[in-house]
Amino acid sequence: MSTDITGTATATTTATATADLADTVVVPRVVTGRGPATLRAEAVSAWFGDHKVLDRVSLTMPARQVTALIGPSGCGKSTFLRILNRMHELIGSASLAGRVLLDEQDIYDRGRRITHARREIGMVFQKPNPFPAMSIYDNVLAGLRLNAIKASKEGKDDLVEECLTKGGLWKEVKDRLRQPGGALSGGQQQRLCIARSLAVRPRVLLMDEPCSALDPTSTRRIEETIAELKSEVTIVIVTHNMQQAARVSDTCAFFLASHGTPGVIVEHGDTEAMFDSPQDERTSDYVNGRFG
Numbered sequence: 691m692s693t694d695i696t697g698t699a700t701a702t703t704t705a706t707a708t709a710d711l712a713d714t715v716v717v718p719r720v721v722t723g724r725g726p727a728t729l730r731a732e733a734v735s736a737w738f739g740d741h742k743v744l745d746r747v748s749l750t751m752p753a754r755q756v757t758a759l760i761g762p763s764g765c766g767k768s769t770f771l772r773i774l775n776r777m778h779e780l781i782g783s784a785s786l787a788g789r790v791l792l793d794e795q796d797i798y799d800r801g802r803r804i805t806h807a808r809r810e811i812g813m814v815f816q817k818p819n820p821f822p823a824m825s826i827y828d829n830v831l832a833g834l835r836l837n838a839i840k841a842s843k844e845g846k847d848d849l850v851e852e853c854l855t856k857g858g859l860w861k862e863v864k865d866r867l868r869q870p871g872g873a874l875s876g877g878q879q880q881r882l883c884i885a886r887s888l889a890v891r892p893r894v895l896l897m898d899e900p901c902s903a904l905d906p907t908s909t910r911r912i913e914e915t916i917a918e919l920k921s922e923v924t925i926v927i928v929t930h931n932m933q934q935a936a937r938v939s940d941t942c943a944f945f946l947a948s949h950g951t952p953g954v955i956v957e958h959g960d961t962e963a964m965f966d967s968p969q970d971e972r973t974s975d976y977v978n979g980r981f982g
């Protein structure tokens with residue numbers, strides 16, 4: 691599958707740009723996000739060929755909150771996440787039904803471009819995947835470069851600092867921005883990938899087990915970063931780590947695919963309530979480590 695996690699940015703330039711300013715538009719004005727959005731899945735079903743892996747899944751992921759997707763291996767969490775930013779359709783055999791609404795706009799509407807959905811809804815993967823030979827500085831700007839958005843040196847510098855700060859990495863790398871991204875530790879690389887995603891001002895950030903390849907200290911740093919980011923971007927995170935789900939998320943959805951049936955959401959709601967007093971026995975068994 692493609693790993694175009696940088697998303698793509700469409701330039702909404704300020705109308706004042708004159709011919710001689712066209713090459714020096716300041717980035718922060720060019721890439722203007724509209725703030726965190728609510729993402730809502732309505733009756734989403736998914737297939738790989740004729741294998742149905744999700745059945746009519748509906749879930750609201752509120753703006754400025756962290757929503758955790760939990761459940762045993764193979765129940766369709768990652769598939770659901772990929773549907774949320776139109777990555778599922780990149781797989782040849784994949785199909786889907788249902789709707790995904792970003793602040794009530796269907797991201798699958800015929801008139802909407804796939805690149806638009808990817809810019810508004812960024813993705814961070816399980817395995818950190820910076821461009822290893824590219825500098826830390828250029829890694830952050832990669833999403834802009836892919837879309838040929840021009841910027842002044844000052845604008846780029848400001849954006850790089852802002853995104854690395856939000857990614858919780860600025861202090862560690864500010865004196866070595868020209869070093870390759872691949873020279874960073876795994877945890878730093880993951881925070882670089884978060885910074886790279888933020889540079890195109892997504893309204894939602896999807897994270898697919900972002901800490902599973904990291905040590906406990908790096909995991910803690912990413913969790914701190916998630917807590918700091920949630921006022922600026924809606925976050926949806928897949929995690930197998932129940933303590934992590936409890937620590938970072940406001941709401942939680944428990945997926946299950948029992949006995950080869952497609953995945954469904956068994957229970958969802960406030961994270962504390964789901965962990966302290968789950969309504970469904972299967973949720974209770976799962977969050978208490980009795981299966982999965």
Ligand SMILES: Nc1ncnc2c1ncn2[C@@H]1O[C@H](COP(=O)(O)OP(=O)(O)OP(=O)(O)O)[C@@H](O)[C@H]1O
Pocket residue numbers: 738743761762763764765766767768769770781
């Ligand atoms: N590219 C693919 N082609 C065919 N089947 C796939 C593909 N990706 C996933 N599947 C199948 O879809 C189902 C759901 O997989 P998915 O990766 O979404 O589950 P998951 O809950 O994220 O699992 P895990 O926690 O192990 O990552 C599984 O049966 C899996 O084998």
